[in-house]
Amino acid sequence: MSVDTSRPSIQDGIAALVSEARSRESAMFTEAQAKSLLAIFGIDVPRGVQVSDGELIPEHLGESLVVKAISSTLVHKSDAGGVRVGVSREQVAEVTDQMRKRLAASGHRLSGLLVEEMVPAGHEVIVGATKTPDLGWSVMVGLGGVLVEVLEDVAFGLAPLSEDQTLRMLRELRGIKVLEGARGGVRADLSPLVRLISRLAGPGGLLESLPEDVVELDLNPVIVSADRAVAVDARFVVSAEEAADAEAEARPERPAPDFSALFRPARVAVLGASGKRPNLANRYIRNLRAGGFEGTIVPIHPEADDIEGLPAVTSLADTDEPIDYAFVALPAARVSEALLAAAGRVRFAQVIASGFGETEEGKPLEKTLVETVRRAGIRLIGPNCLGTHASAGRLSFIPDAPLTPGVTAVVSQSGGLSVDILRVGAMRGIDFHSVVSIGNGADVNAAELVASHLADDDVRVIGLYLESLAAAREVLDVLTTGEVRKPVVLLAGGRTSEGSRAATSHTGALAGNHRLWQAIARQAGMTLVDSLEDFASALHALSTIDLDIRSTGRQAILFGNGGGASVLGADALDRQGLSTSPLADSVIRQLDGLGLPPGNGLRNPIDVPAGTLAVRNGQVAEDMLKLVLAGSEPDILISHLNVGIIQRNLGESHGDVTGTIIDSIVHVRDEANSNTHHLLVLKTDGSQKTEELITGYAHRARSSGIPVFAAFEDAALAARAVLEQTHQGCEDDGRR
Secondary structure, three states, X not given: OOOOOOOHHHHHHHHHHHHHHHOOOOOEOOHHHHHHHHHHOOOOOOOEEEEOOOOOOOHHHOOOEXXXXXXXXXXXXXXXXXXXXXXOHHHHHHHHHHHHHHHHHOOOOOOEEEEEEOOOOOEEEEEEEEEEOOOEEEEEEEEOOOHHHHOOOEEEEEOOOOHHHHHHHHHOOOOHHHHEOHHHOOEOOHHHHHHHHHHHHOOOOHHHHOOOOEEEEEEXXXXXXXXXXXXXXXXXXXXXXXXXXXXXXXXXXXXXXXXXXXXOOOEEEEEOOOOOOOOHHHHHHHHHHHOOOOOEEEEEOOOOOEEOOEEOEOOHHHOOOOEEEEEEOOOHHHHHHHHHOOOOOEEEXXXXXXXXXXXXXXXXXXXXXXXXXHHHOOEEEOOOOOEEEEOOOOEOOOOOOOOOOOOEEEEEOOHHHXXXXXXXXXXXXXXXXEEEEOOOOOOOOHHHHHHHHHHOOXXXXXXXXXXXXHHHHHHHHHHHHOOOOOOEEEEEXXXXXXXXXXXXXXXXXXXXXXXXXXXXXXXXXXXXEOOHHHHHHXXXXXXXXXXXXXXXXXXXXXXXXXXXXXXXXXXXXHHOOOEOOOOOHHHHHHHHOOOOOOOOEOOOOEEOOHHXXXXXXXXXXXXHHHHHHHHOOOOEEEEEEEHHHHHHHHOOOOOOHXXXXXXXXXXXXXXXOOOOEEEEEEEOOOOHHHHHHHHHHHHHHHHOOOOEEOOHHXXXXXXXXXXXXXEOOHHHOOOO
16 A cells, blocks of 8 residues: 655644644553554554543444543553453443543543444554664564563564565564464464554555654554454654754765775875884884785874884875875874865875764764865774774784785774684684774764675675664665675674663563664674674685575584584584484485494484594595485585594594595585585594694685584584575565
8 A cells, every 4th residue: 555645634644643742741642643644554443433421432333342541641551441342332431430430540531532343353463663863763573462571572673674574573473373373273364464564664654754753653452363453552652852853963975985995005194103102003004014015105294204214294285196095093182183184185094093972072073073084085984993904905903914815894893803803703714805993983884885895896795793773774774775795794782682771662662772683684684693703603604605505494414423512513503593304214224325334323413433434534425425415405514523533543544534524525515516505513632733633624625615613503603694695585685
């Protein structure tokens, strides 16, 4: 259904409802007003009428009625005795008198009644929305009635929502089985519920027509049955004060920059280095030289003739050629003046100093800085950040940086964590395209960098560390409107329930940060992880595998040695939502027909002792895996080898068994022509010799496109990320 919301009558009518609601103590539309508005947008509501005390009830409403109190101070009608169901026409007067007395005892005055037809029984669902300045409307769906408060089984999304996104929200609910008729219950048709949510929160829906003053709404409950989804209660909450002009605070649009100069700068200026006492800026110059930076380094200093053996220039205004990248390590109070001198001469400037918008007293200083760089035609990275690591450009903010060019680009709101991402990532085998620490993101933001990475053929995988839901919302908009789809992994800071707030609506009270991060990740098609280690595991897997292999399900097979380790591996996969279903009996018979030594488990996990792996010096693995892939279609195959046990039990008498198995895995993968992703776990006994062997084996596997992990938990998390990001059709998840 389409509603012409541009008609003055609709907008004027909503504005009048807002003005009237603000005059009430409850700051809400009346229920009758709310339902009339819902009906205009095609949302199913019960037939009803608002009447005064003693007024006759129209006969078309039938004999079984719901009577609801109307009071300007009443928020929760049921708690105060303001709702009666199953009332006959003859009982209305008596029920009204009882309501009046009960409300008076609680300090409320009855000003009228809403009398409605009884809606046929069904499942109770809550649908609601709450508005925040940086996110817009957050939409919630969950089990309704009192269950929403007790179980908090809810899912969130950000408007506008497509019908497919709404279905994914519903599938996230633990109680979805109840709606589907679990244990002989009544099966509800989800289509009317999806349609209701679409008319509320879809493109062109009611939420888009509400003014900024409306901040919360609940439809609780919505009765969902075999053929209807009816909003039997509705609550619209208006802010106590008139909303500020949102457009005035919006980030001004700026042309999308060419970020190539940021990642491959030819001329780098360094501000803040000392000619007497080495500091952070001096170390940056040394890092550039040690990393093999091939461009020109221009120290900026008002007095020194040279810095670190390089000729210094008095100010950015005096450089003989334009600067691609300025590393600014000056005190906060001096930054704007220094950059103002660079008008037309600097493309990107990265400001390290803190004391800007991250503190209340620093906000005016940040505003001045942003105004300065805009006048000067500079794009700003930061402030309050470490800046840019770019492998191909041979520059970094850490010493001894890993500068092997790779396909993984990371954007981080934390400088300190950016250092950890580089160090931990390099240890996990990640070669980075870039890591950009954006700090406050006062100018260049995460969304702009993500858009740039989507357009850059050198980037295959994107990682994000974000602490701001507003920044995440901007990224969501980029990912859902862009034409190119690439894997994105999100590590979010502040994912706790502390974001919840006291609110008039259930939706507002339940809209904690932990749920909104999940909603943004789901809608954007990002993989959400919980720790730096998980972040590195997911990025390593996605940057190593063949992304053209598209998965279709969540089936996994485990193959390797270790006894109980296989059971723990299956448990780890289960926690990540992957299944280790048994192999078909025909495949098990074929495996058994290979004449393997005794003691093997062949159902899945395929658990084989070191003695079995020693058959044909490890080449038996190829025979087994060929049979497995010929007779099944797993999405993930994780081979796990306890290298310490293999070395201790087999020694050198059987040759390089572990290396042969790794080669077998690669050979089977290349010949199978299947949609199976292969991961490898190499376990150590802690000895130096084994550690050295594993280092070599890991390099051998990674060079062949197989991610390597030290523990099942890391591999299981990576498996989930791989399946989420390579699932057939995932490129459409956010754009339907």
